[in-house]
Amino acid sequence: MPTTEEIEKDLSVIIPQIAQSFDDELFSVPADGLDEYSWFFKWDNKATLEWNIYQFHDLLKLHGNMCRRWEEHHNGCVCVVERVRDKYLMPKIRAFIEAMNDHGA
DSSP states (O other), rough: OOOOHHHHHHHHHHHHHHHHHHHHEEEEEGGGGGGHHHOOOOTTTSSOOOHHHHHHHHHHHHHHHHHHHHHHHHHHHHHHHHIIIIIHHHHHHHHHHHHHHHHHO
């Protein structure tokens, strides 16, 4: 049975490797592939408007964080907030508004 110290040592090696693997995968995605990589929202006709808004909000934050990390890696930190907002998030917000209108919300 491994000791706590051995487990901690193993984890201190494994966890950064997993994180690096995740970063490598994210950073290898082209800009036009980020939607497929990290956008998961679909309007749920069976759910309430409130639930759809809640889901949209959570997934928009997740997508925004992924896009921010990608943009910082590929294009630097200058104006990253504006790039992510305008290039990735505003189109999602406009599509959400359309979905609300389409579903009578």
